[in-house]
Amino acid sequence: MTAFILVPGAHTGGWIWREVADRLRESGGQAHTVTLTGMGDDAPPAGPGTDLETHIQDVVRLIDRVDAPEVVLVGHCYGVHPALGAADRRPERVARIVYVDTAVPQGGAPALELVPDQTVRELLRQRAEKGEDDGQLPPPAPDAWQSWGSVADIPEDALAQLAERAAPQPLATLTQPLLLSGAASKLPTTGILCTANGSSIAMIEMLVRLGDPRLTALTEPWVRFFELGTGHWPMLSAPDELARVLLGAAADEGYRLSPAEQPAHLRPFLLDVPERPRERVGRVDLYLPDADGPRPAVVFVHGGPVPADMRPTPRDWPSFLGYGQYVANSGAVGVTVDHRLHDLADYERAAQDVAEAIELVRADPRVDEDRVALWFFSGGSLMSADWLATPPPWLRCLAATYPVLAPLPNWGFAGSRFRPATAVRTAGRLPIVVTRVGLEMAEIAVTVEEFLTSAADCGADVEVVDVPNSHHGFETIDYTDEARHAVEHAVRSVLGHLRG
Template identity: 70%
Template sequence: MTAFVLVSGSYTGGWVWRETADRLRESGAEVHPVTLAGMGEDRHAAGPGTDLETHIEDLVQLIDQVDAPQVVMVGHDYGIHPVLGAADRRPERIARIVYLDAGLPRNGDAVLDLLPDPSVRERLLHRAEQSEDGRRIAPPSLDEPELWGSLAGLTEEARDRLVRLAAPQPLATLTQPLRLSGAVAGVPTSGILCTASGVSIDLLETLLRMGEPRLQALVDPRVGFFDLDTGHWPMLSVPGELAEVLLRAAAGEGHRLVAPERPGHLGPFLLEVPERPRERVGRVDLHLPDADGPRPAVVFVHGGPVPADAQPTPRDWPSFVGYGRYVAGLGAVGVTVDHRLHDVADYGRAAEDVAAAVELARADPRVDGDRVALWFFSGGGLLSAEWLSAPPPWLRCVAATYPVLAPMPNWGFADSRFSPAAAVSGAGDLPIVVTRVELEIAEIAGTIEEFLTAARDCKADVEVIDVPLGHHGFETIDHTEPAREAVERAVRSVLGHLGG
């Protein structure tokens, strides 16, 4: 008989698991839905010392009381932090850890420090300051989806129930760092991905193919993955399906990730382009044409997040070297930049790097500062928002290739600063060239469609170039004639808008 310990996310308690727990018990499993100290129906027990360590100790005591020799620990959202802490102290009692639409916290990580949007973090801290004791965060309303996560799949009754039973979250549970000895690293794990939150097995495999080093630890026969086509609260939206997946996870089932022999982004560029002179200035490379007098420039903005220690860095990836050389061969200056988008919390810093690269290029005497295009790729697509919302007169075109054009729901962005879909209404008559691939990751394809719908509504000048049977990162993966034609067409279009 399998014993499950179910730990839910912020503002909730054991009540949230009721339907899923019933289904698990019907299968013969032993189930322990947990209400942590000061949470859920135990909200009045929160004291000045209620912190992450309190919740870890709650789970350690429960593990010690369970008769089953081993238990399956399920951590949803915030719940994965105390789950990992408790499993690290009782690794011999843990059969498996299940990450249910949860992050991958490491030793020293505090929940608030992992939030990608600083404004959300500040808002939560302010709420704690405004509480009666200064130690608890009031639960959000349904009008704050960046705090609840995706509510996709929830009925009106379930939404009302979630808010009605929500309890304040003790602040110290979110600010105290998680401390791990490393013992938990040997415990088998499973990941249940709620696709409406913006993550799926397909996305993980694409990132792995693109060489994302942080996913290498997940290429392990002890790690299995499952998709659930729902939002962040599957125990309320699809409790039966969740129970079935939990039983399969406990049995060691699940999709296994396989690392490619060579990261896709390090494959050769799909076009043969001759070498061009290249100058490096700080984070910026200039690919120079054979031309007299100032020439138009195309600034290529890579995607991400890209780990800070990644080698080679994006401006030396074959695709960006290829694009830079290609436009230089056609008479424009190709500009590539290593911006510092190392985490989803780094978009503000990356935006500053891109703006600095643009100014550096425009100030170069070989560049016509009044004829500049910005070309964004993948996760870098969000950086186009500020340029779309108020385009300067020298910006002649914005291009985006397999771009992310709206924040993923689980990224927790509270405003539209990095939402091109919201910003496009300010683009006016600025030409926009979007290249999309037929075999795009569903989560990213959804953001592109959201953007194109918004663009149609405001009558923005958008040209769409499709790549039949193309994949994300197709320039170094799909060496097909349609893929080559798509690159050539996109470059011709962008240069045409620059008057070159």
């Protein structure tokens, strides 16, 4: 008999698991919900010393009481931290750890690092740095739960109950580092990804292909994944499906990631482009054409976040080498820039890096300062919002390839200015070239459609270059005539606007 221990996320108690627990019991398993200290119901009230270790011990005590040889620990959002801490104390009792729509915590890091609401995260970080980790964090306002994750598919009565029963979160549970001995590092694990909240297996596979060493553990043979087509609280929006997936996880079912033999972004560019020399100035590389007099320029802005220690950096990736050389061979100055988008909280800094790179390029006497195009890729495309909102007269074209054109729900960007799907409404007649891949990840594809709908509503000048049978990052993945023609088409369009 499988015994599940269900650990709730921030501001919630064991009550949130009620429907899932009932279905697990109906299937013949045990299901034990836990309300952590200070989080309501019959749990002890929070005191001055209530911290993450308090919540870890809450889970440990429940493990010790459960009459089963092994348990499956299930943690939702913040709840993964006390679940993982408890597994580290009782590894011999834990058959599997299940992460419900949350990233894997890093040992030594506090839970605040994974808080989705970036405003709250920064506030907590500042308080922790000052040693102000007492007190409590109020729950979101009834209409602000979206800032903590997608509320897609939650029935109105369940959403009302979520707001009504939410409890303040003791600050130290979020600011105290998660200390692990490593005893649970090789326990079987399952990640349940909620696609309406911006997570998917395809997204995880893309990040693994980037070669980020922090994600290597996700390809271990004891790691599995499931997807649910719902928002961040599947225990409220899809309890039947979540219970089914939990039973599958306990049976060692699920999708396994394969290690990438070669990171996809380091494969050759899909076009055979003659090499050209480049000049490097700080974070900026310039590819210069064979021409006299100032020439128009195309500034390529890579995606991300990209880990700070990743080598080579994006401007040395074959795709950006290829684009820069291709544009230079076509008579314009190709420009690549290594901006510092290393984390979701870095968009402000990265946008400043891009703005400074543009100033440097426009000041170069070999560049026609009045004829510049900006070309954004993937997650870097959110930075296009600044230029769409108030296009300067020298900006002759803005391009975006397999772009993210609105923040994903789990990025916590409530109130952020980095929303191209909104900014396009004031773009006027600025020419925009969007390269859309047909095999895009669903959570990204929906942001492109949101952008195009908004652009159509305001009459923006948008050209869409469709690549129906290609993937995100197709320039080093899909070596097809369709993909090659798409790159050639997009470059012709951008250069045409520069010359027109």
